[in-house]
Amino acid sequence: MDPIDSYVVVKAHIFHQMQIRDISMKCLPITYDSMSMFNLLIQNCSYIVCVDKIVAGYILCDDTGVICSFAVLPEYRKKGIGALLINAASKHYSELKLKETWLHVHVNNNVAINFYKKMGFTVLKTVENYYDCFKDTNDAYRMVLKLEPVLETPELEPALKTLDETILKSKPKSDHVATL
Numbered sequence: 001m002d003p004i005d006s007y008v009v010v011k012a013h014i015f016h017q018m019q020i021r022d023i024s025m026k027c028l029p030i031t032y033d034s035m036s037m038f039n040l041l042i043q044n045c046s047y048i049v050c051v052d053k054i055v056a057g058y059i060l061c062d063d064t065g066v067i068c069s070f071a072v073l074p075e076y077r078k079k080g081i082g083a084l085l086i087n088a089a090s091k092h093y094s095e096l097k098l099k100e101t102w103l104h105v106h107v108n109n110n111v112a113i114n115f116y117k118k119m120g121f122t123v124l125k126t127v128e129n130y131y132d133c134f135k136d137t138n139d140a141y142r143m144v145l146k147l148e149p150v151l152e153t154p155e156l157e158p159a160l161k162t163l164d165e166t167i168l169k170s171k172p173k174s175d176h177v178a179t180l
């Protein structure tokens with residue numbers, strides 16, 4: 001597994017829409033249409049990871065705590081990028097004072113289910129016929145992650161900001177919580 005030397009986690013903007021769409025079409029059976037994606041991006045809760053100026057993965061989120069779409073390009077997987085994206089979204093939601101974030105995942109998507117479990121998600125329930133595009137089953141798991149409240153410590157904010165910037169520059173594989 002090669003480490004990533006140069007990467008950055010940034011808020012996704014509407015001008016990233018084409019790159020996000022390309023990744024989604026390569027990685028997922030369902031891609032949001034342009035208007036739905038635009039409506040999500042303007043909620044300002046989504047993130048991308050760029051590796052050497054290439055968008056390697058994205059997490060598309062709404063402002064109520066729902067992770068709507070999430071993928072990392074195959075050649076960049078298993079390097080900690082997925083964890084970076086989940087942590088960036090979780091931190092943002094904690095700052096919005098949300099208590100949990102949740103998503104749906106196809107019941108047979110074992111890689112993603114194991115990934116989410118590793119990130120602390122648990123299965124809340126099975127939603128029957130959630131999808132309409134799979135041949136075997138269209139059932140999904142609804143998975144939820146309880147979020148830690150953000151401490152209200154304005155006097156510590158300058159120090160925490162410095163810490164965040166330092167962590168952002170560290171390599172993703174060195175610490176999966178390092179996104180923030």
Ligand SMILES: CC(C)(COP(=O)(O)OP(=O)(O)OC[C@H]1O[C@@H](n2cnc3c(N)ncnc32)[C@H](O)[C@@H]1OP(=O)(O)O)[C@@H](O)C(=O)NCCC(=O)NCCS
Pocket residue numbers: 027028070071072073076077078079080081082083084103104105106109111112114115116118
């Ligand atoms: C799910 C996905 C986003 C994970 O992204 P990623 O960048 O590879 O994930 P990470 O490298 O951050 O992995 C974090 C942990 O998840 C687990 N994991 C990730 N991929 C795994 C795999 N293929 N097999 C087993 N465990 C895996 C590991 O425990 C890993 O930690 P470790 O490497 O320290 O053991 C990626 O596999 C993907 O894009 N899949 C296709 C799209 C998809 O299914 N999206 C979810 C739709 S609900």
